[in-house]
């Protein structure tokens with residue numbers, strides 16, 4: 001992870017890049033005219049600054065959203081770490097890795113429109129309440145689509161509760177119709193939910209949680225996403241960035257993270 005980006009540093013980088021003549025927002029060079037000398041290092045640095053700034057803003061937004069739910073603190077950050085590791089194991093390119101990390105932070109942004117009475121309800125949801133909760137992937141994607149810098153992660157957010165066997169929501173997509181990034185997010189989201197306390201149950205132990213993830217391979221979860229996650233999860237829990245080591249009381253696990 002690079003150093004935190006300040007607005008001052010961003011503006012300094014932008015000014016340096018503009019001075020190279022490489023950025024000409026409204027007047028592309030006419031055909032046949034020589035371009036100004038390229039300054040690849042400055043452009044790469046500027047690009048990285050934009051990516052870092054975007055991620056910092058997204059992380060701050062995610063933390064603000066998470067603050068509504070005292071039971072999911074740190075969830076998005078753990079997911080971002082896990083998704084990046086699994087995405088790299090799958091061989092996703094840098095841009096897809098970046099989108100996956102942003103989607104991990106914002107996957108539940110649609111819950112901002114779910115009433116507290118449902119979001120924080122300690123007991124089981126009624127069918128009507130569950131239907132309301134199931135709208136959060138679509139409402140989150142709709143919100144993200146309105147932000148041009150983030151709009152390309154909307155399909156990932158929209159599909160993070162789809163299942164490989166087509167029995168997920170909101171669309172019942174299946175197989176490779178689901179973006180692979182959403183499949184990775186789904187596995188990491190479920191694992192993190194299983195290994196954290198919830199209002200209605202205690203956290204599961206690691207072995208029990210991993211057994212459930214493995215059991216969902218090819219039904220709830222994309223096999224490639226499960227395989228990649230299981231290959232990296234050992235690195236994620238030592239030191240404990242994701243999940244917990246101590247055994248927990250036996251519970252009935254959810255079929256999917258909320």
Ligand SMILES: [Fe+2]
Nearest residue numbers: 107108257258
């Ligand atoms: Fe969700």
